[in-house]
Amino acid sequence: MGGTIGREAHMGEYVARAEIDVEAPRRTVWRVLTSNGAHPEIMFGAEVVSDWRLGSRIVWRGEWQGQSFEDHGRVIELEDLQEPWRIVLTHFSPLSGLPDEPENYHTLRFELDEIPGGTRITLDQDNNPTREAAEHSRANWAKMLEGVKAVAERPSV
Template sequence: MGNYVARAEVDVRAPRREVWKLLTSSGSHPEILFGAEVVSDWRLGSRIVWRGEWQGRAFEDHGRVIELDDREEPWRIVLTHFSPLSGLPDVPENYHALHFELNATPEGTHITLDQDNNPTVEAARHSRDNWVAMLQGVKEVAERSAASRPA
């Protein structure tokens, strides 16, 4: 089994604090993660659950917050992630680590998301495409929120 990394990146015209809050909050936005509900208290070691529907099938992915740092540049959060829809056994070697880094830019925030433990190049491409879609949703929600705030 390989260990291919899927990388997705996006620039968001919103302050880093606002993007961070959006990424580390529970609830759902139709534009983000295909409308999945996210449940976590977002503390180091805490469980995280993503539930929703994908291509007509209900899912409940899960993982843990394994790294959390909003004090240093870049801000970083690392989550483990397992999806039962993968058809694989729920054992640690079948989990991905999701590495989110938020860097402040003159225009707002640059988000980089890396997902490890993809078994093939094709699987990494598929994951990258899903994460690109998710980050575009984050961009849309954060920029809409930033635009609605008084200057």
């Protein structure tokens, strides 16, 4: 578990990276990441709605710091032909105060790598204007990944 913030020279922006190791098979982690509904541990308890196909819309609805939100984006890359391992989404939050325009969207890249005893999740978010913004995003995504870990490691009932 940890995170780094890198400067992508070719993109001219700061990238937030969060990583976590999960003691669960990659397919289990994939199901947690791509399931609809709400888990209190993930995305601040937001309800997630999508059909999780390439090009599909995704919506996150919930409440954060007493304010309702409805973030949205699209599934723009999906690598799960034999074993799921990468999904890339766009993400826009009206709470940012920015207009809903393509230049204000983030790209979220989730990669799932098999490791001894489980799966490593790496999440990169681009389009952060400053190092401070990237660090804030990294901290939020690290909390979200801790929630994914808690759900994925929970014994099945």
